[in-house]
Amino acid sequence: MTVDLLIAGGTVIDGTGADGVRADVAVANGAIVAAGGPAARTIDATGKVVCPGFVDLHTHSDLTLLSAPEARSAVHQGITTTVVGNCGLGVAPLAAGADVGGVRAAVGYLDLDPAVDWSWRSYGEYLDAVAAARPSLNVAGLVGHLPLHAGVVGFDDRLPTPGELDELTSLLAGALDAGAAGLSTGLMYAPLTFAGRAELVALAEVVAARDALFAWHLRDYGDDVLPAVREALDVAAATGVRTQLSHLTAVGRRNWGSVTAALELIDAARADGLDVAVDMYPYLAGNAPLAQRLPAWAQAGGDAAMRARLADPEAVARIRAHWSVQALGWDEITVNSAPDPEVVGHTVTQLAADRGTDPDSVAIDLLARYGNAVSMVAGGRDAGDLRAVLSHPAGVIGSDGQALDIDGPTGKGMPHPRAYGAYPRLLSEHVAGGTLTLPEAIRKCTSGAARRAGITDRGTITAGQAADIVILDVGRLADRATFADPRQYPAGVDAVIVNGEPTISHGQHTGARAGQVLRAGTKDKGQRS
Known part of the structure; x- marks a missing residue:
């Protein structure tokens, strides 16, 4: 049988926890199949790891x-x-x-x-x-x-x-x-x-x-x-x-x-x-809305009510008391997303120093202005x-x-x-x-x-499974994104195949959009719907 894609020469780690083995992986009609005859396309994976997506x-x-x-x-x-x-x-x-x-x-x-x-x-x-x-x-x-x-x-x-x-x-x-x-x-x-x-x-x-x-x-x-x-x-x-x-x-x-x-x-x-x-x-x-730091009562009524409440001095005093016993300090919390780009990338402590005020006041101000639209990275x-x-x-x-x-x-x-x-x-x-x-x-x-x-x-390299496959150059594999400069793709992810369609090739997105909506428990499960 002619197959659509043959991934040849790689070490297959099949997703079950078993050790890797040298094997070819064949794909036809969006699924993994037993290796057959000639292939319309071949990817040489020699020296690389082939694993499930x-x-x-x-x-x-x-x-x-x-x-x-x-x-x-x-x-x-x-x-x-x-x-x-x-x-x-x-x-x-x-x-x-x-x-x-x-x-x-x-x-x-x-x-x-x-x-x-x-x-x-x-x-x-x-x-x-x-x-x-x-x-x-x-x-x-x-x-x-x-x-x-x-x-x-x-x-x-x-x-x-x-x-x-x-x-x-x-x-x-x-x-x-x-x-x-x-x-x-x-x-x-x-x-x-x-x-x-x-x-x-x-x-x-x-x-x-x-x-x-x-x-x-x-x-x-x-x-x-x-x-x-x-x-x-x-x-x-x-x-x-x-x-x-x-x-x-x-x-x-x-x-x-x-x-x-x-x-x-x-x-x-x-x-x-x-x-x-x-x-x-x-x-x-971690990463979460800054509002997560507020006590539950302060968030009652939804985003608008929460923001309005932060103008009440009595409510603010209660929130400050709540924060005074928290396990995480403001120096461990960085604003990573907000409608005001000037505050992004700074800890709440740094923002307070820049403004000549205290960190609690900065947090109250950010939440009053932006509500759930401001998020944090918290250590x-x-x-x-x-x-x-x-x-x-x-x-x-x-x-x-x-x-x-x-x-x-x-x-x-x-x-x-x-x-x-x-x-x-x-x-x-x-x-x-x-x-x-x-x-x-x-x-x-x-x-x-x-x-x-x-x-x-999905989840294993097995005949009959959907052809969601990744090819890794393990020697180069690295997360290049950092907290200071997060918008960077990793190294060593050479190819990604989704439902049999090469979507990352030589580290570049091909523009393929072959994903499916997986509807659990319905006749449409695993089919694009």
Whole structure:
């Protein structure tokens, strides 16, 4: 049989965790096939590693893919499938009568291009919009808890009524039936900060009934990280839902080592039969809206109400008292995105010194002016904690990044370097440093992450699997993005093939847009829709 593409002479690391073997890989009709006869095209991979495309389990590309469907920052690092809708910060579904503007403001962290037309209501309509954009990579999605809750309950500090809870579960069920791979929550983001156990259990029961995934941005990653882990495990025990603890870390020097205790709790839950796993990215700093630093009560009512509240001296005094006992200092927090480019790239402490004021005042001013549109890079993490999560048997990799266009609206500012280099960083630095072997690191980036998302037709180099393939020059592999200069593609990612189409060739994007929208549990799964 003539095949469309033959990748010849490489060392195949197949994504299962097995050692690499010298083998050719053949592709026909967008799938991996047993090596056959002549090939229409041959890629010489001698001296290089051939592995499955990376499945990024945790991303925030919900809106950036509509602005920048070539997904350059993601595809250049070897990502061939992205899972959007994490941390509860999704964009669909929206209840009838929901405040779309309020929801869009609440998820401003995702909203880098105001020109993106947000015209959908249902989850199926959102997936249709992604499919119409023709992305360069495959897209699966989680339902974000925030649009669900905000659309039905609103932004105030209150629990849903029984009727509202029924509406929440009905909307979720409809979104899962439309192809969502699961649900995510983000209990540090208002109004999800006000969600209680009854709501979380009711939603988890809907997810569990469909054997989908429930991903958690925990209620706290600082002083109360262990109670936050216990909260998620309690819901898992009550419902049997498959559970993913997102970007497990502990913030603030006084909390270093808490990750070990958290992993012990997870190990105990797994020993009891619960399906619980974790994910992490290979950096010692995170990226989130600056508003995450505010106490929950200060965020009540939505973005506009939060900003107005910051003009109240009494409220500001309470916020300052809250910040006085926080585990993370302002010198560890850098503004990395804001409508005012003059503040980008500076720590809050540096901005305070420049203005002749105190850091609390700078933070209050930024939040009052820009609300959820200002984001931060926050440090204060321990390398030992990071290695513990990356190497844990239940750990997989998710970049927590966004697919960005280096030259377009989504590429402005100083994004976290994970958007450009998370996977090369893991496969170079953390393999060379002994945290992981290369086959195990690749497994965590491919089949391990795919199976958590319920994706079964990708993640390994096996006949019959979709032809999502990466060719790595391991000797040159490096993350070149830095916090000071993040907009740089990595070295050593020579070729990326998505559904059989070369999308990166000799380190350059070909312009191919062969990605598919993967609708879980539907007849359209794995088909462009």
